[in-house]
Amino acid sequence: DAKTTQPPSMDCAEGRAANLPCNHSTISGNEYVYWYRQIHSQGPQYIIHGLKNNETNEMASLIITEDRKSSTLILPHATLRDTAVYYCIGGSGNTGKLIFGQGTTLQVKP
């Protein structure tokens, strides 16, 4: 299972794009990159995932580098409700294991 590295904290102004980086240099070829977020004391919320191609859904965009060693989660217009801990995880569909790290605490400020 891939080990991921994220900055411990980031700030973002309300209404601006939040770009959250993640390094996953040990990710294997069949591991997906998953992003979840956790608002204080709640269950993690699935955001998006990808394998090789960039992905977009109603919540966010995921940009994966061509060598798959890093990715960026983009929240296009951050709101105060986006304040949370964001987790980048390398996950294999063969094992079901998601290994959570410490994540990035994103603080969206007015």
Place this chain on the structure above:
Amino acid sequence: ETGVTQTPRHLVMGMTNKKSLKCEQHLGHNAMYWYKQSAKKPLELMFVYNFKEQTENNSVPSRFSPECPNSSHLFLHLHTLQPEDSALYLCASSPGIRGGTDTQYFGPGTRLTVL
């Protein structure tokens, strides 16, 4: 929160008590998971059930006993717990572990306090 539900949401128990946590998923999934989140620590995977078979026990002490009677329900039976077992216990479900992508969806958690 209607996809994966957990009961109770809060539980206080003594070290000699026996209690059970319940998880139910309404997503038609075939895999279910228990995670533990202690204060200021990352989520730790405890157990995995795939198509009702336990496929992962992450060296969890025997005072935690999981049960998966069907694909929609998952229980965590607790007995003779220690104060350090106080944590947020999270349940998740996914379509089924068969290779490829298998996105997990989490419940709201049970906040457990052991006195």
